[in-house]
Amino acid sequence: MSNKMWGGRFASGPGAIMEEINASIGFDFRLARQDIEGSKAHVAMLAHTHVLEPGDAQAITKGLDEIAREIEAGSFKFSRALEDIHMNIEGRLAELIGPVAGRLHTARSRNDQVALDFRLWIRDTIDALDEQLLSLQLALAEKALVYAASVMPGFTHLQPAQPVTFGHHLLAYVEMFARDRSRLRDARARLNECPLGAAALAGTSFPIDRAMTTKALGFDRPTANSLDSVADRDFVIETLSAAAICAVHLSRLAEEIVLWATPQFGFAALSDKFSTGSSIMPQKRNPDAAELIRGKAGRIIGALNALMIVMKGLPLAYSKDLQEDKEGTFDALHSLSLCIAAMTGMVSDLTPDLKRMKAAAGLGYSTATDLADWLVRTLKLPFREAHHVTGSLVAIAAAQKKGLEKLSLAEMQTVEPRITKDVFAVLGVENSVRSRISFGGTAPKAVRAQAKRWLKQLQK
Secondary structure, three states, rough: OOHHHHHOOOOOOOOOHHHHEEEEEEHHHHHHHHHHHHHHHHHHHHHOOOHHHHHHHHHHHHHHHHHHHHHHOOOOOOHHHHHHHHHHHHHHHHHHHHHHHHHHHHOOHHHHHHHHHHHHHHHHHHHHHHHHHHHHHHHHHHHHHHHOOOOEEEEOOOOOEEEHHHHHHHHHHHHHHHHHHHHHHHHHHHOOOOOOOOOOOOOOOOOOOOOHHHHHOOOOHHHHHHHEEEOOOOOHHHHHHHHHHHHHHHHHHHHHHHHEEEEEEEEEEEEEEHHHHOOOOOOOEEOOOHHHHHHHHHHHHHHHHHHHHHOOOOOOOOOHHHHOOOHHHHHHHHHHHHHHHHHHHHHOOOOOOHHHHHHOOOOHHHHHHHHHHHHHHOOOOOOOHHHHHHHHHHHHHHHHOOOOHHOOOOHHHHHOOOHHHHHHOOOOHHHHHHHHHOOOOOOHHHHEEEEEEEHHOOOO
């Protein structure tokens, strides 16, 4: 039996393998709400332009509303034989209202229909992700304000570099996630054009009003080229690109939480809510939520790569390859949403060990730069000479296995006779962070100001 949706060109239905590779209802059912929303806007426009009789339009709209209720209630029966969400909805509409259901597809193709549905879905998803990232930023900024003066080591090459504060460290991620939100908003602005009316690839001969459907569906303007309208998936690629960068940021923070939770670092602990145990080692507390975020970043990045590889060889306009745009995107953006939610929970749950952090901040001669800066500021040494003097003092301290602040004034003066006892004021880790007063620096006063600025901005 031929597929009724394909018309009379085919004498028989697809083979079992063809049906298996062709059907997308297993994943594009997620577009149901957007498909119905787009269809209702389309049928209203067809009635307004007198392409459809008012009675037919009313019957179609009523049928679509009933289908929406069935899907919401979980009673709608999806059919693989009908391939995709579009045909499933149209098939059920025919069962409800009869042959008049076929008029819904007037002046429309599945090509512009799926382009519309996917834009609507991506737009809705971006809005949801933006809200989630806002919550994550708030959690980070609130914790940053609490720990604005709590000293911890700052690292380069994962080696102790200079003391910073825990609040300052957390605010770095607030900045990162702000850029992620900005990228997502940029992607949303560019995708907010309505492809409905492009039909299969060349537009339609019916006197449709694309401005009407554009306005009804909340788009800024209709797409300007019918070929590009159905062939374009830039809006998906751009969203996945922003998602991949965001996933990288989440993964970096997750990696730090994994490190902090180790006995070797011991900087912070997660509660039982975000930890798991071992089936054989009863002492274990594993930061699995953070590890899973780190792992899922690969899936999100992979979805971006996969779609770009699909797109790179496609001529205009529509090819069935474009069906591969959805499954990876659904998975990637769902994974990103889950990762943001988990990270927000972990940030709120995280309990820092302030004593351990402060002790670690003084390791590795992390105030050496403060000493060099003091030599420049007080003794007017050129920085390269001050760097050399400081390096020599570090070597003396290292040979004795003690910190710079433990060297005697006499020992320091063997390298630079003009050093005075005032130098000891810059060698403590708390003095170090207090001295970093430049804009964007780690001085507690500056960190509090930045945290308050962010909280005010985010709470608007």
